[in-house]
Amino acid sequence: MSSDLAIRVHGVGKVYPVYARPHHRLLEMFARGDGRYRSDFHALKNINLEIRKGHTVGIVGRNGSGKSTLLQIICGTLAPSSGSVEVAGRLAALLELGAGFNPEFTGLENVYLNATILGLARREIDERLDDILSFADIGDFVHQPVKNYSSGMYVRLAFAVAINVTPEILVVDEALSVGDEAFQRKCFARIEKIREAGATVLFVSHSAGTVVDLCDQAVLLDGGELLAHGTPKRVVSLYQKLIYAPAEQQPAIRQAIRDDQLPSHGPAGSGSPGDAGDAMAEVRTDRIEAWFDPHLLPASTIAYEDRGATIVDPHLRTLDGSRVNTLVHGEEYVYAYRVETRRTLSRVRCGMMVRTTTGIEVAGAATDPSLPRMQLVPAGATVEVGFRFRCRFNPGTYFLNAGCLADTGTMEEYIDRRVDVAMFRVMPDQRIRATALVNLIEADDIGWRQ
Numbered sequence: 001m002s003s004d005l006a007i008r009v010h011g012v013g014k015v016y017p018v019y020a021r022p023h024h025r026l027l028e029m030f031a032r033g034d035g036r037y038r039s040d041f042h043a044l045k046n047i048n049l050e051i052r053k054g055h056t057v058g059i060v061g062r063n064g065s066g067k068s069t070l071l072q073i074i075c076g077t078l079a080p081s082s083g084s085v086e087v088a089g090r091l092a093a094l095l096e097l098g099a100g101f102n103p104e105f106t107g108l109e110n111v112y113l114n115a116t117i118l119g120l121a122r123r124e125i126d127e128r129l130d131d132i133l134s135f136a137d138i139g140d141f142v143h144q145p146v147k148n149y150s151s152g153m154y155v156r157l158a159f160a161v162a163i164n165v166t167p168e169i170l171v172v173d174e175a176l177s178v179g180d181e182a183f184q185r186k187c188f189a190r191i192e193k194i195r196e197a198g199a200t201v202l203f204v205s206h207s208a209g210t211v212v213d214l215c216d217q218a219v220l221l222d223g224g225e226l227l228a229h230g231t232p233k234r235v236v237s238l239y240q241k242l243i244y245a246p247a248e249q250q251p252a253i254r255q256a257i258r259d260d261q262l263p264s265h266g267p268a269g270s271g272s273p274g275d276a277g278d279a280m281a282e283v284r285t286d287r288i289e290a291w292f293d294p295h296l297l298p299a300s301t302i303a304y305e306d307r308g309a310t311i312v313d314p315h316l317r318t319l320d321g322s323r324v325n326t327l328v329h330g331e332e333y334v335y336a337y338r339v340e341t342r343r344t345l346s347r348v349r350c351g352m353m354v355r356t357t358t359g360i361e362v363a364g365a366a367t368d369p370s371l372p373r374m375q376l377v378p379a380g381a382t383v384e385v386g387f388r389f390r391c392r393f394n395p396g397t398y399f400l401n402a403g404c405l406a407d408t409g410t411m412e413e414y415i416d417r418r419v420d421v422a423m424f425r426v427m428p429d430q431r432i433r434a435t436a437l438v439n440l441i442e443a444d445d446i447g448w449r450q
């Protein structure tokens with residue numbers, strides 16, 4: 001492998017045997033593994049990837065696309081079915097939660113165990129222990145067996161070790177999403193330092209923003225195939241096009257990306273973004289309207305017990321009344337629901353909140369409780385609530401809350417509350433130049449003097 005490469009993945013494939021019924025595994029053994037009772041699932045297909053030293057590379061792809069499998073193979077914790085991987089330098093990995101930790105050992109014992117596995121001598125660990133413990137910041141829990149840790153504590157300690165062994169290659173698989181925001185910030189700041197020191201960083205993220213902000217290259221995996229490798233903006237935009245498209249358009253988009261990005265058009269690992277050109281343009285033209293994706297349903301809904309009123313049918317719609325959940329940036333929509341009362345409520349206030357996947361509250365609002373109709377809402381009434389808004393959210397996925405509050409004599413209390421009751425996406429749009437979560441800009445202006 002050439003000396004400027006940190007990682008070289010050559011023709012890697014991973015095949016898992018799949019059995020229609022549990023006992024087929026046994027029957028297959030008796031049939032001497034001739035494949036009668038087994039089918040093969042190709043989790044990775046002929047992956048070729050070269051990562052240069054000092055680069056930060058983000059891997060994106062939907063659930064099950066093979067991201068974790070690829071990282072595990074690169075880290076050597078999983079053997080490929082075909083192909084090979086070469087790694088140059090000390091590699092520290094944060095893969096799935098708890099990998100590399102012994103649950104029965106205390107945090108401190110695990111620090112020594114883990115750092116030893118990562119190649120540090122005892123003396124070196126002694127020297128770095130204070131840094132590790134202060135970064136993890138889990139106090140006396142460090143003397144408890146890690147099986148008693150919360151997932152957040154686990155990640156804090158694992159990350160503290162991984163970054164303090166001065167890795168030449170750091171591999172992170174979404175583990176950061178478990179920690180709280182302050183800790184995530186601290187981790188990203190440290191990754192930045194590790195990067196500046198010349199290390200190679202490879203990480204999987206579902207957050208397009210993180211990949212664009214942090215990486216200088218990105219890789220798109222889809223169905224075990226490496227579909228694109230290039231600049232983060234380009235790859236993230238291809239990824240979003242793929243996942244936000246209606247199901248019937250996806251094969252065409254996949255093919256368009258493939259045609260343009262396969263090695264024959266630009267060597268994988270070269271970092272050249274390529275341009276999906278005409279093929280993507282064809283795919284792009286046919287949908288610029290908001291639409292409804294029936295598969296876009298939240299899996300994290302929490303409905304609190306109601307106390308005399310029920311929130312019914314929260315949804316988003318266009319101004320002319322069509323239900324939508326895949327929105328166009330800059331357009332106007334209504335977030336609507338009904339509140340059906342079973343008892344008389346006074347000073348009723350209905351609220352909404354938009355949050356990101358990681359729970360950051362982006363926008364909230366509530367109706368005015370002093371409105372005459374809301375002073376006393378009788379039992380058996382239906383209140384129709386609608387929040388009209390302009391979609392200033394940047395492309396990404398968002399979750400909606402709904403809540404109804406009323407005065408219960410001494411204080412204002414929730415009568416019904418639903419968290420993550422609906423979700424929506426904002427489609428990528430090449431015209432958007434704003435970054436981060438929200439586009440505040442009405443117009444930009446450049447003065448010029450010479």
Ligand SMILES: Nc1ncnc2c1ncn2[C@@H]1O[C@H](COP(=O)(O)OP(=O)(O)OP(=O)(O)O)[C@@H](O)[C@H]1O
Pocket residue numbers: 016017041043061062063064065066067068069070
């Ligand atoms: N031991 C196994 N046996 C059979 N199939 C497996 C096994 N491990 C993983 N797979 C399958 O391989 C595919 C790729 O899995 P992998 O975990 O790499 O995906 P991923 O892109 O990391 O997904 P996620 O974003 O959900 O973490 C999935 O379809 C998964 O079900």
